[in-house]
Amino acid sequence: MSGRVEGRSILLTGGGSGMGRVIAIACAKEGADLTIVDMNIDAANATRDEIIKAGGNAIAVAGNVTKRSDVAAAVTAAVENFGKLDVMFNIAGMIKPSHFLDTTEENFTNTINVNALGTLITQQEAAKQMIKQGHGGKLILVSSIAGRQGYPDFAAYCASKFAVNALNQSAAHALSEHNITSNAFAPGVVDTPLWKKLDEDLVEIGSAEKIGDAFGAFSGANLIGRKGVPEDIIGTALFLASSDSDYMTGQIVMIDGGMVLV
Numbered sequence: 001m002s003g004r005v006e007g008r009s010i011l012l013t014g015g016g017s018g019m020g021r022v023i024a025i026a027c028a029k030e031g032a033d034l035t036i037v038d039m040n041i042d043a044a045n046a047t048r049d050e051i052i053k054a055g056g057n058a059i060a061v062a063g064n065v066t067k068r069s070d071v072a073a074a075v076t077a078a079v080e081n082f083g084k085l086d087v088m089f090n091i092a093g094m095i096k097p098s099h100f101l102d103t104t105e106e107n108f109t110n111t112i113n114v115n116a117l118g119t120l121i122t123q124q125e126a127a128k129q130m131i132k133q134g135h136g137g138k139l140i141l142v143s144s145i146a147g148r149q150g151y152p153d154f155a156a157y158c159a160s161k162f163a164v165n166a167l168n169q170s171a172a173h174a175l176s177e178h179n180i181t182s183n184a185f186a187p188g189v190v191d192t193p194l195w196k197k198l199d200e201d202l203v204e205i206g207s208a209e210k211i212g213d214a215f216g217a218f219s220g221a222n223l224i225g226r227k228g229v230p231e232d233i234i235g236t237a238l239f240l241a242s243s244d245s246d247y248m249t250g251q252i253v254m255i256d257g258g259m260v261l262v
Contacts, residue, residue, distance in 0.1 A: 183245065
């Protein structure tokens with residue numbers, strides 16, 4: 001039986017670790033050809049090698065989503081290796097907590113640049129290729145529970161994810177005539193390297209007493225009653241990348257265990 005994304009060329013940013021790595025591997029198992037983009041080329045290579053070892057197809061590309069030339073080069077690499085680009089996941093992101101009154105211009109600008117501007121650039125560069133091909137495509141973004149409500153220690157991050165939601169809707173409107181859809185998924189608290197670093201940062205600014213406290217408090221505050229793991233995202237990611245979601249655009253799927261109900 002064919003996989004849900006059999007034969008699709010998928011470009012995925014932030015694929016060296018965490019959710020990006022898990023989604024990339026899952027897409028490859030379902031028959032997709034993966035272009036793994038990450039600032040950490042060693043991490044991207046590791047994901048690529050794991051996919052190839054399991055019998056899948058993948059390439060690794062070093063790239064910073066805030067640099068249009070990097071993103072354009074990654075799209076070119078995908079097309080040169082796999083002949084086309086069908087799906088783009090933009091999973092690369094950053095978060096640096098700070099008390100609201102202590103949030104600096106540098107923190108705010110850096111976060112917006114990676115999470116919001118990076119989203120816009122990847123949407124644009126992927127869409128240009130999809131329009132050129134003439135057979136549509138799928139843009140898939142990462143929002144967050146922080147894109148649904150503000151949190152006092154994450155003002156910059158929340159602003160960036162609210163921006164992702166807006167970019168998702170804007171792209172859905174702008175690209176529908178080209179049969180290109182744009183959708184997003186919004187994780188809650190997921191056990192990834194990003195959260196491990198976040199735990200350390202929250203202790204540093206005095207918002208938690210010891211490492212693990214913040215993660216425990218956040219991850220228990222949902223209706224399912226357990227922490228999220230990257231594997232919880234796979235089903236939604238595959239749905240959005242497959243033909244099952246063809247009649248859907250401009251939407252945000254919450255995957256947070258019932259932490260934020262909208």
